Amino acid sequence: MTERDVLASAQEARWRRWASFGIAVGVAAIAGCRTVKEERGSDGGATLAPATTGLTLELTPRPERKDILVELRVGGAAAAAVRELYVSQAWADTHGAEAIDAIDVRDERGEVVLDAPREGSRERVYTLDRAPVGELQARFTARPTGSRLGLRVEADRVTGVGYGFLLLPRLEEPVPTRVRWNLDALGPGAHGVSSLGEGDAEVDATSEKLARAVYMAGPVISARAGEQRIHTLGASALVPREILSWAGRARTVAEARLHRGEAEGGAEPLTIFLVGEPGLGRDHDGTYLGGSLGLWFDGTRSFDAGLRIALTHELSHRYLGGEMMVLDEEGEPSAWFTEGFTVHYARRLLFDAGMITAGEFAEDLNRIEEEALGARGHEREAYRRGSRYAALLDHRLRRSSKGVKSLDELLAGLRSRGEPQVKVDDFKAAVGEALGDEGVTELERLVLRREGEVDLPSSAFGPCLRRVREQRKLFDVGFDVASLASGMDVIRGVVRGSAASRAGLHDGLLVLQVRKLPKPEEGLSTEVDLTVTDHKGARRVRYRPWAIHAVYRWKARPCA
Structure with a gap:
């Protein structure tokens, strides 16, 4: 039996002790060090002191x-207040609901049965068949589902956003919460961090x-x-302290342009995770x-x-999508605003502050256009269309006011109403007030x-950039x-008519090798070389990864 098997076996045995005797576990973090009150179980492992609240x-x-x-x-x-998970x-x-499996729920009386789940558009809900008695314990397995932001488990690391892998009790009010990591299987250099804190938080x-x-663990x-923190994983070329300092400057620039209210008493605490x-x-x-x-x-x-x-894009969501969002007719946040306007402002803020060059500005504009033509084009369309419209609206406002007003002023006017959620009709009214019926x-x-x-x-975008087709x-x-x-090793997102499609790839193929x-940086002369299989059997697929597209390109030009 390997060391990992021993660890897994000990973990299984510990749960059996909880299930049989209702023994709770807890960990105390003192001065940043993990301190454990131990009891010895029959498997020789340590159980932890019970958490009572x-x-x-x-x-x-x-x-x-x-x-x-x-x-x-x-x-x-x-x-006692928990009625559902x-x-x-x-x-x-x-897709968190697809990630979880092997759910087991217990309390002091034994097993708590879950009713058949209610499937909603946003949540899957499990109702408990009775009120919990004493401590409620829930245990489940979570697996990767193919999402980049969801759970990802590798030999020496794990990452994921909670939405992508956590089954949780419905707790509307804050309660004392402890996050505990068991990282032996990731190696001696592994350390766990989360948005809730470092280590056992x-x-x-x-x-x-x-x-x-x-949630992130590994080296x-x-x-x-x-109160500003940064954690990096798998990015050896980055210098965390330098990036944290740069992010502080970017936050100041975003605050000045997008908040435009009374100065706040210092930057809010922020933790940056770079994976x-x-x-x-x-x-x-x-x-x-x-x-x-x-x-x-x-x-x-x-x-x-x-x-x-x-990074500036995500920082700007503090304001665009946070302090202010435009709701569509169904009352949902409009991606063309929340994402598209943020794409526009992220590069515009940095360029106007001298933190990127005109050439770098143009490169990002071109990247968005090229993404719209690729395999993730359907995901990026709101980003592309929204960012283009933000730039067009800013251009129209500057031209009509002879440079006196811009998109900044229009957003500031909407924000001054004090409501973070702006109905699309109110946004249209603001555009109409500035640009007339033609603008609407x-x-x-x-x-x-x-x-x-x-x-x-x-x-x-002003005199420093020009557009060519x-x-x-x-x-x-x-x-x-x-x-x-x-x-998961399954082909997804094959673009119709692409070189991949012509070579025989289609969604659902299992990749064997x-x-x-x-x-992209390897150029167009390289070759995709895969071995795939489906009901027709295994086969080797090879093709050149390129396509001809008519695109708009932005280029930097000399300017004052």
């Missing part, structure tokens, strides 16, 4: 199984706060400046979670302009009905490469 979340990565064992204990008045159905690109939290958090590198993943090339994903944010990117990247813009018609056609292209004039051979793998980085999966 609040909630304990214990996380045990099991890389040999590609999963994580999650154990929850709720005690005191909080346990819930897990997110869909948040960002995650203790905070007051609701169940929503647990879901709305980043984490961290830095701190006051390097293999094989992402120029692609990245990110999320802003209030007091923390996460960014997933290629682990070989330096802190280049693209990453600086991506343009908004309705280009954004709300998504008819036609948002055609930006060459002068849309080109036929370009672009790197295009033709499917979503993230589907192979997920650990990846001989070569080139990155």
Whole structure:
């Protein structure tokens, strides 16, 4: 039996003791060190001192199984109030309900039966068949589902946002909460951190706060400046302290342009999680979670302009999507505003502050256009259309006022009403007040009905950039490469008519071997080389990852 098998066996035995005798476990964190009150069980392992109040979340990565064992204990008045458990159905690109398995719920009387789950558009809800007696214990397995922001378990690391893998008791009021990590299987250098704190953290939290958090463990590198923290994993080229200092400057710039209220008494606490993943090339994903944010990117990247813009994008969500959002006719946040306007402002803020060059600004504009043509184009359309419209609206406002007003003033006027949620009709009214009926018609056609292209004039970004139209051979793998980085090894997101499609790839193919999966920076002469299988049997697929597209390109030009 291997050391990992011994650890897994001890964990199983410990749960059996909880289930049989209702023994609770807890950990005390003193001066940043883990202090454990131990009892010896029949397996020779240590059980922990019982937690009598609040909630304990214990996380045990099991890389040999590609999963994580999650154990929850709720005690005191909080346990008596629990009537249901819930897990997110869909948040960002995650599907938490698909991640969980082997649910077991118990209290002092024994097993607590869960009713058949209620399937909603946002949550899957399990109702307890009776009120808990004493401490409520829930245990389940969580596995990766292919999401980049969801759970990911590798040999020496685990990452994920809580929405993507946590089944939680419904606790609307904050309770004393403890996060515990069991990281022996990740190696001696592993360290656990989360949005709730470093190591074994203790905070007051609701169940929503647990879901709305980043969890990361492995060989984490961290830095701190006051109440600002940064944790990096799998990104050896990055210098955390330098990035934290740069992020402070970017927050100041965003605050000045997007908040524009009374000065706050110092920066709010913020924790930044930077996760390097293999094989992402120029692609990245990110999320802003209030007091923390996460960014997933290629682990070989330096802190280049693209990453600086991506980090500023997430920082800007404090205001766009946080302090203010535009609701559609169904009352849901409009992605064209929350994401598209944030794309526009992230690069605009940095460029106007001299923190990126005109060439770097143009490169990010071109990246968004190229993404819209790739395998993730359907996911990025709101980003692309919204950012284009934000630039067009800013251009129209500056031109009509002869430079006196801009998009900044329009947003400030809407924000001054004091309500973070702006109805789309109110947004239309603000545009109409500034640009007349023609402006409203343009908004309705280009954004709300998504008819036609948002055609930006060459002068849309000022004298330092110009627009040209080109036929370009672009790197295009033709499917979503993230589907192979997920650990599921199933082809997804094949683009119709692409080189991948012509070579015989289609959604649902199982990948047996990846001989070569080139990155964009490797150029167009490289070759995708995979062995795949389906009901027709195994076969080798090879093709060149490129396609011809007619695209708008932005280029820097000399300016004062």
